[in-house]
Structure formats: structure tokens, C-alpha cells
Amino acid sequence: MAANHHAKIPTLYEWAGGMPVFVTLFDNFYDKVLADGILEPVFKHMSAAHRLHVAHFVAEVLGGPKVYSESEGSHFLMIKKHLKKHLTETHRKRWMELLLETADELALPPDPEFRSAFLAYLEWGTRIAVINSNTDEVTEDPDVPMPRWGWGVPGGPFQG
Numbered sequence: 001m002a003a004n005h006h007a008k009i010p011t012l013y014e015w016a017g018g019m020p021v022f023v024t025l026f027d028n029f030y031d032k033v034l035a036d037g038i039l040e041p042v043f044k045h046m047s048a049a050h051r052l053h054v055a056h057f058v059a060e061v062l063g064g065p066k067v068y069s070e071s072e073g074s075h076f077l078m079i080k081k082h083l084k085k086h087l088t089e090t091h092r093k094r095w096m097e098l099l100l101e102t103a104d105e106l107a108l109p110p111d112p113e114f115r116s117a118f119l120a121y122l123e124w125g126t127r128i129a130v131i132n133s134n135t136d137e138v139t140e141d142p143d144v145p146m147p148r149w150g151w152g153v154p155g156g157p158f159q160g
């Protein structure tokens, strides 16, 4: 067992590199989205602030500051943004592909522990988005809290 196992375990947000990493990740990602034949039609009407809001949302879920939920929206409002968008598995797969490609280009931490937790959240979030996009009502409580994603089974980042 690592000698420093009592040291404070960083959040996924901290391990990724903090807010500038998330802002750049989604900035570059949505540039790719708008240049993509499958996703451009879905996102062509998004607001200029969309990419920043999603960066703040994901950062908060991964343990970052509550920028999204305290000044931009809530989990409930995020769900509502997806209603009736009629997203398909084809859209979702391309979304995942482009986001993971961007993460590699920006050299987000490559350790198995970080990537497995990051991917788990993205799989969960994108599949929820597809489900919500094919309905026209939210069954969740408007006060449902933001999810807070952790390291899962590995418990923390790679210790060499």
C-alpha cells in the first residue's frame, strides 16, 4: 500500500487541473462539434455561453466550485435544456468520441484511475441526456441536487 495513503485524495476536478482545463476542454470540443456533420445540426442554435456553462457544470460534478448551480442553473434546468431535442445513440456516440479526442489532445491526465472515473460520468451523463431528450416532461424534483462524481472503485489517482 502506498505510504501516503492518508494524504488528502484530490477531487477529479483538481486532478484534471482545475477550471482552466475544463474551460479549454469544452471550448475546443464545441469547435469540433460545430465542424461535425452529425452534431452541427443539433448545436447550431446554441448560445455563445453554452460551452462555458457546460464546462462549469461538468467541473462542479467532478468536485469543482459551485459556479453552475449557484449562478447559471441547476440540475433540473440542465435536464430541461435537453427535453424534446430527440437525440439518438448516433449523436451520443459522436459526442463521446469528440470529447475524448479533445481530452487526449489537451493531455488530460491519462492514468487509468482518472480516465475510468471521467468516462463513467460521461457515459452516465450522455445516456441521461438522450433519455431526457426523447421526452417532454421532467419527472425529477426541481430541487434535485447536482450529482457529485467521485473516483469509484480505484478510490483515487494513480500512485506510481
Ligand code: HEM
Residues within 6 Å of the ligand: 042, 043, 045, 046, 047, 049, 050, 051, 053, 054, 057, 058, 073, 078, 081, 082, 085, 087, 091, 092, 095, 121, 122, 124, 125, 126, 129, 130
Ligand atoms: C455529460 C453530458 C452532458 C452534460 C453535462 C450536458 C450539459 C448541458 C448543459 C449545462 C446545457 C445548458 C447549456 C446552457 O445553459 O446554455 C445543455 C444543453 C444542451 N445539450 Fe447537453 N449535456 C450533456 C450531453 C449532451 C449530449 C450527448 C448532447 C447531444 C449529442 C447534448 C445536447 C444539448 C443540446 C442540444 C442543448 C441545448 C442547446 C441550445 O440551447 O440550443 N447534451 N447541456
